[in-house]
Amino acid sequence: KRPAGAPDKDLARKVQKVGVIGAGLMASQFALLFARKLRVPVVITDLDQARVDAGIAHIRGEIEKMHEKGRLSRDAANQVTALVTGTTDRKQFADCDWVIEAVFEELGVKQQVFGEFEPILREDAILATNTSSLSVDEIGAHLAHPERLVGFHFFNPVAVMPLIEVVQAARTDDETLATAMTTAKQLGKSAVITADRPGFVVNRLLAKVMGEAARALDEGTPLPVVERALGPIGLPMGPFELIDLVGWKVAAHVQDTMVGAFPDRFYASENLHALAEIAEPLDKNRHGKVTDLSKAARKRIRV
Numbered sequence: 001k002r003p004a005g006a007p008d009k010d011l012a013r014k015v016q017k018v019g020v021i022g023a024g025l026m027a028s029q030f031a032l033l034f035a036r037k038l039r040v041p042v043v044i045t046d047l048d049q050a051r052v053d054a055g056i057a058h059i060r061g062e063i064e065k066m067h068e069k070g071r072l073s074r075d076a077a078n079q080v081t082a083l084v085t086g087t088t089d090r091k092q093f094a095d096c097d098w099v100i101e102a103v104f105e106e107l108g109v110k111q112q113v114f115g116e117f118e119p120i121l122r123e124d125a126i127l128a129t130n131t132s133s134l135s136v137d138e139i140g141a142h143l144a145h146p147e148r149l150v151g152f153h154f155f156n157p158v159a160v161m162p163l164i165e166v167v168q169a170a171r172t173d174d175e176t177l178a179t180a181m182t183t184a185k186q187l188g189k190s191a192v193i194t195a196d197r198p199g200f201v202v203n204r205l206l207a208k209v210m211g212e213a214a215r216a217l218d219e220g221t222p223l224p225v226v227e228r229a230l231g232p233i234g235l236p237m238g239p240f241e242l243i244d245l246v247g248w249k250v251a252a253h254v255q256d257t258m259v260g261a262f263p264d265r266f267y268a269s270e271n272l273h274a275l276a277e278i279a280e281p282l283d284k285n286r287h288g289k290v291t292d293l294s295k296a297a298r299k300r301i302r303v
């Protein structure tokens with residue numbers, strides 16, 4: 001018997017071609033995962049050729065690392081490399097049956113992107129959003145077919161983190177949900193269905209930790225002290241190293257969403273925004289580990 005809320009997996013469709021909108025850190029990581037695990041063509045796009053090229057370069061670098069570590073044979077590495085292509089020509093998305101976006105974490109931007117793409121796409125293409133905390137229903141508010149939109153939330157680093165949150169919006173239909181669950185499993189991840197609520201499940205918890213870490217900063221505890229103090233409680237990374245990994249702007253946006261939704265339960269930190277402003281231009285290598293960012297950012301605002 002199926003667990004309550006889980007769709008009938010016979011409804012799932014087999015994904016044959018993936019379109020990825022956005023070529024940034026998250027998008028390029030999961031574009032690679034789709035190609036590696038599903039072995040289907042993956043096309044990625046972004047605002048301009050430079051962003052597309054950076055995404056493709058990152059993906060190729062990761063494929064080579066996997067080959068060097070013995071995780072992909074030369075043949076497999078070549079095959080996966082050939083499967084991922086970059087373009088600024090949206091028409092190349094016309095035959096994709098799974099289209100996922102990871103553009104800037106702002107409602108209007110995501111609505112606009114889907115609005116621009118929907119007329120180009122197949123009528124039966126499934127649309128997925130990698131939003132961290134925005135409402136999937138609101139993202140799909142202006143779609144002609146919102147029933148084919150689902151949240152599909154990856155975690156950083158995508159290759160390593162075992163979970164995908166599959167977000168069932170009010171209008172997501174069973175076929176879309178079943179395809180999302182089956183696809184997540186084919187990607188080698190465990191998948192949980194979450195309701196379309198701010199922060200879903202994971203960021204609801206994470207925003208608490210980040211918020212309290214930021215509150216400690218605001219109250220004058222130096223950043224390295226907060227970072228070190230939280231190590232022994234068993235987190236794999238300190239809160240600020242984790243923000244370095246996911247991106248300061250993303251973290252600040254998640255915090256804003258949670259504070260907006262639950263002002264009495266989440267903490268709005270001015271330092272978090274100040275750090276995000278500073279971190280942005282410092283993050284020269286959009287796809288690398290930004291290991292020194294906390295240190296550099298900290299010097300600027302003396303935390």
Ligand code: 3HC
Pocket residue numbers: 069131132133154155156157158159160161203206236237242246250251254
């Ligand atoms: N890309 C690909 N692989 C990576 C990677 C990356 N960015 N970072 C680490 N890895 C791989 C390494 O290659 C290594 O693989 P190997 O065993 O084959 O060599 C493996 O992960 C372990 O890495 P390390 O030995 O270098 O380091 P650690 O053991 O310290 O693990 C970590 C690194 C897995 C990143 C660990 O510190 C961790 O789990 N951190 C917490 C990450 C986390 O909480 N992510 C969720 C963030 S929230 C989010 O993304 C949602 C958004 O909405 C905000």
